[in-house]
Amino acid sequence: MPYLSKITLNPRRRAAVSLLANPHRLHAAVLNGLAVQPVTERVLWRLENNRPHQAEVLVLTESRPSWAQLVEDAGWPGADGGDPLIADYTPLLDRLAHGREFGFRLTANPVHNVLAPARPSEQQAARLKEGADKGGRPRGFRLAHRTVAQQIGWLLQRCERHGFTIPDATATPPAPGLREPAADDREPSPGPAVAVVGRDILRFSKRKDGPRVTLSTATFEGRLRVTDPDALRACLLGGIGPAKGYGQGLLTLAPLRTTEEVTHG
Amino acid sequence: MTGTDYAVLLLRLAAPLQSWGGPSRYNRRETRPQPTKSGVLGLLAAAEGRDRAASIADLVGLRLGVRVDQPGSLLRDYHTYSDYRGVPLLSAKTNAKGQQTRTTPAKYTGVTQRFYLQDAVFVVALRGPKPLVAGLEKAVRHPVHPLSLGRRSCPPTGPVSLGLRPDTGLEEALKEVPWKAGEHRRRQVRDATVSLEATVEDPAGDHLAVDVPDTYDLKTGTTFGRRAVRHLWVTVPTGHAEPPQSAQDTGPTGQSGHDPFALLGW
Numbered sequence: 411m412p413y414l415s416k417i418t419l420n421p422r423r424r425a426a427v428s429l430l431a432n433p434h435r436l437h438a439a440v441l442n443g444l445a446v447q448p449v450t451e452r453v454l455w456r457l458e459n460n461r462p463h464q465a466e467v468l469v470l471t472e473s474r475p476s477w478a479q480l481v482e483d484a485g486w487p488g489a490d491g492g493d494p495l496i497a498d499y500t501p502l503l504d505r506l507a508h509g510r511e512f513g514f515r516l517t518a519n520p521v522h523n524v525l526a527p528a529r530p531s532e533q534q535a536a537r538l539k540e541g542a543d544k545g546g547r548p549r550g551f552r553l554a555h556r557t558v559a560q561q562i563g564w565l566l567q568r569c570e571r572h573g574f575t576i577p578d579a580t581a582t583p584p585a586p587g588l589r590e591p592a593a594d595d596r597e598p599s600p601g602p603a604v605a606v607v608g609r610d611i612l613r614f615s616k617r618k619d620g621p622r623v624t625l626s627t628a629t630f631e632g633r634l635r636v637t638d639p640d641a642l643r644a645c646l647l648g649g650i651g652p653a654k655g656y657g658q659g660l661l662t663l664a665p666l667r668t669t670e671e672v673t674h675g
Numbered sequence: 676m677t678g679t680d681y682a683v684l685l686l687r688l689a690a691p692l693q694s695w696g697g698p699s700r701y702n703r704r705e706t707r708p709q710p711t712k713s714g715v716l717g718l719l720a721a722a723e724g725r726d727r728a729a730s731i732a733d734l735v736g737l738r739l740g741v742r743v744d745q746p747g748s749l750l751r752d753y754h755t756y757s758d759y760r761g762v763p764l765l766s767a768k769t770n771a772k773g774q775q776t777r778t779t780p781a782k783y784t785g786v787t788q789r790f791y792l793q794d795a796v797f798v799v800a801l802r803g804p805k806p807l808v809a810g811l812e813k814a815v816r817h818p819v820h821p822l823s824l825g826r827r828s829c830p831p832t833g834p835v836s837l838g839l840r841p842d843t844g845l846e847e848a849l850k851e852v853p854w855k856a857g858e859h860r861r862r863q864v865r866d867a868t869v870s871l872e873a874t875v876e877d878p879a880g881d882h883l884a885v886d887v888p889d890t891y892d893l894k895t896g897t898t899f900g901r902r903a904v905r906h907l908w909v910t911v912p913t914g915h916a917e918p919p920q921s922a923q924d925t926g927p928t929g930q931s932g933h934d935p936f937a938l939l940g941w
Contacts, residue, residue, distance in 0.1 A: 414935060460933075462870060463908065468935065497939040505938065515933040631933065662935035 412470060412499035412647060414662075417477045418492060419465045419484050426484035430457070430465055432614045433656040434623070439484075440467065443475040454649045454660040456517050470499065470647070470660060502663060503646065506639040511577070512663040517608075517629045519653040520555040520564035527551055552652070554626035558606045561628040564651075566602060572650060572661075573641025574634040579603035604632030612656065625653050633666060682805040683848045684812050685837035686715070687855050689796040692750065693824040694789070697886045698899045702787040706749070706825070709741045709874055710797055711886035713899065714825045718835075719801075719811050720891065724819025728892045735887060737803040740845030740875040742909055745856040747795025754787045791829070796855050798837070800848040812839050845875045846907065854911045864913055873909045880905035 419426040429436045436457070441449045451472040458466045469475065477485075477494040486492030525548070527534055534551055541548025555561045569576055581600035608629035615622045636642055649659030694706040695714045716734045725731070758764060763781035770776050801808065815822070815836045823829050840848055854861075854869060874884070880903040887900035 414939065416936065495936060497936055499939065501940050502938045512938075513933060515935075662933065663938060664933045664935055665937050 411474075412472050412503070413474055413496055414499045415469045415471070415475055415477060415494055415496040417467045417469065417480055417485060417494040419467060420486050420492075421463065421465050423484055426465070429484055433457075433612060433625075434614060434616050436467070436657065437655050439480055440469055443469070443477050443480060444471060444473060445476070446473060452648055452654070454647075454654060455657050456660040456662075457657050468660065468662065472647075499646075503643050506636055506642055508636055508639060510636045511666055512634055512636075513632070513666050514634045514661060514663050515629065515631050516565070516650060516661045517627055517658055518565070518651040519625050519627050519656075519658040520561045521552050521626075521652055522555060522564070523550040524553050525550045527553065554624075555628075556626060558609070558628075561606055561609070562602070562604060562630070565604065565630055568650065569634070570637070571641065572645035573636065573638035573643075574645075575637050576602040576604050576632060577635050579633075602632070604630055607631045623656070625656060625658070627653075627658060634663075679842060680805055681802060681842040682808045683840040683843055683845070684801045684803075684808045684815075685840060685848065685852060686799040686801070686815065686835050687796070687833065687837050688715075688799055688824050688835065689745075689832045689855070689857070690824050690829050691832065692791040692793060692826075692829045693747070693795055694791045694826040694829055696825065702785065704787065704789045706790040706792055707886070708746065708792070709743060710799060710825070712739050712876075712884070712902065713886045713888040713897065715739060715799055715801070716888060717891060718822055718824070719815065721820040722814040722818035722822060723811065724814075728890070728894075731888065731890065733807055735889075737801045737808075738845060738876045740800040740802075740849050740873065742798040742800075742849045742852070742871050742873040743795075744798055744854060744871060745794065745796035745860050746872075747792040750791040750793045752789040752791060754789055755784050756787070757784045791826075794857070796857060796860075798849060798852050798855055800845050800852075802842070802845055802848070805842075809839060812836055846873070846909075849873050849875070850909050850911070852911075854913055861913065865915060866913065867915055868910050868912050871909045871911055873907050874904050875907065876902055877905040878903055882906060 419430065421427060421430060429439055437455070440453060440455050444451075444453070453472075454470040456468045458468055460466065475496065477496075481487050481492065481494060485494075526538065530538060537551075538548060555564050566576060579600040579602065606628050610627045610629075612625040612627060613622060646661055646663070650661055651659045653659065688710055693710075694704070695709065695711045696704055697707055697711055697713070699705045716731060716737070719734060720729070720731055761783075763777040763779075763783055764785055765775040766778040768776050801811070816834075822831055822835060824831055837852065840851075843851075854871075856864075856869075882904050883901045884904045885899050885901050887902050888897045889900065891897060
C-alpha cells in the first residue's frame with residue numbers, strides 16, 4: 411500500500427541546510443525513513459517551497475515510513491505544524507477514471523539522447539574519439555533540455571504513454587471589437603494547459619572530491635486528463651523521467667482549481 | 676526604575692535611496708540591508724543639532740528594533756574622481772615640509788564604489804527613558820539639521836516620526852505598527868497578512884551587530900562597538916480583505932497551493 415508523506419524542514423537548522431544543499435544527502439535521509447533495508451522499492455520525493463521560511467519534502471513510498479529521525483534532526487520536533495503528514499495513497503489511485511481531470515505538479519529532469527553533439531565538450535570529444543577508434547556504434551550522450559519550449563515539448567511528448575493528455579487551456583475570447591477581425595479569422599489557440607513555474611540547475615557532488623552531478627530541472631504545473639488509468643497509476647508510483655533519486659519525477663495530482671475565472675481587481 | 680519611565684519612539688525610514696554603512700574602508704562604501712544603530716543615532720543627533728564632537732552616551736543607551744517593511748534592492752554607484760587641472764592625484768605620503776606629494780607613477784583617476792538601497796521602507800523602534808525619547812520625537816519633527824538616511828544625499832520621503840508609544844517591548848511595538856510599504860508593493864501582495872523580517876536589540880540575542888558608534892567626531896573617527904541582536908518575523912495585516920478560500924492559492928511567487936493531500940481524504 412503506497413503512502414504519501416510531507417515532512418517540514420526547518421531551514422534555520424544546520425542539518426536541514428546540509429540536506430537542502432545536496433539532493434544526494436536528502437535522498438539518503440529519505441531512504442533512512444524506511445525500516446526495510448536495503449531499500450529495494452521505488453521511492454519518489456520532491457522538494458517544495460510553497461511557503462516562506464519552510465521547506466517541505468513530499469515523499470511517496472510503498473511501505474509505511476517513519477520520519478521521527480528526520481524531524482528530530484532537521485525539522486521542528488514537537489511543534490505545532492511540525493509533525494509529518496502521512497496519508498494512504500490508495501484513495502487517489504482508486505479514483506482515477508478515464509476522462510477525469512486533475513491539476514498536477516511535476517518536477518522533472520527533461521533530457522534527450524544525442525548521438526553526436528554539435529559542439530562537443532572536451533570529455534564528449536574524447537569519448538567520441540574513443541568510440542570511433544573502437545569502431546561500431548558509439549553510445550549517445552544524455553543532454554538536458556535547457557529552454558522552456560524544449561522542456562514543455564518533452565513533457566507533451568511522453569504524456570500519452572503515461573496515460574494522460576494535457577488539454578488546451580481555456581482562453582477567454584476578447585471582447586467584440588477589441589481584436590482586428592481581418593487579421594486572422596480563426597481563434598488564436600491558447601496552447602496546452604501547462605506552464606513551467608520553476609527552473610533550476612542543480613550542481614552537487616556525491617562525496618567530497620567525488621564526481622559532480624549537474625541536473626537541469628523544470629517544475630511543471632497544469633491540468634491533465636486521464637486517458638489510461640492503469641498507465642497513469644503506474645506513472646504516479648514509478649515517476650517520470652530520469653534522476654528520480656535526486657528528487658525528480660514525482661507527479662502529484664490535486665483538485666482542479668476553479669479560480670481561473672476569478673480575476674483579481 | 677519602573678517600566679513607566681520608558682517609552683518607545685517609532686520612525687518610518689523611506690526614501691528613493693538609503694545607505695547604511697557599517698565599518699567600511701577606503702573606496703568601497705557598502706550598505707547594510709537594514710538601518711544601523713550608528714546611522715539612526717546619527718539622524719537623531721542631527722535632528723537635535725548636536726555638534727560632531729558632542730557626547731552621544733545617552734543615545735547609545737537606546738534599544739533599537741528595525742522592521743523591514745519593504746526590503747528594496749541594491750544599487751551600485753560607480754564613481755570616478757580626478758583633478759580638474761589635469762595634474763596627478765595626491766598620494767598618502769608627505770614631503771619634508773609636511774605637504775602631500777602627488778602620486779608617482781602618476782594616477783589621474785580614482786574610482787570609488789558606493790552602494791545604496793533603492794526603494795526600501797523600514798520601521799524603526801527606539802526604547803529609552805521617556806524624557807529623552809520625547810525630546811527626540813520633537814527634534815525629529817523640528818530638526819535643526821536636514822535629516823538624511825545614512826548619507827547626506829539620501830533625504831527621507833514623508834514624515835519620519837510615527838510618534839511615541841507608551842512603554843512596551845520593541846517586539847510588541849513593531850507588531851502593532853501598520854504596514855508602511857509603498858503603493859506599488861501593496862498592489863503586489865494579495866494576502867491578508869504579510870510576514871516581515873525584523874531585528875531587535877536583545878542582550879540574550881544570538882547574533883552580533885557591529886554598529887554601535889562611540890563618537891561622530893571627525894578628528895578621531897568612529898570606532899564601532901558590538902551589540903547582541905535577535906532576528907524574528909513579524910506578521911502584519913496588509914489591509915486587503917481576506918481573499919476567498921479558493922483564490923488564496925495564487926501567491927506572488929507564482930507558486931500555487933497545489934495540495935496533493937486534498938484527494939487523499941486527509
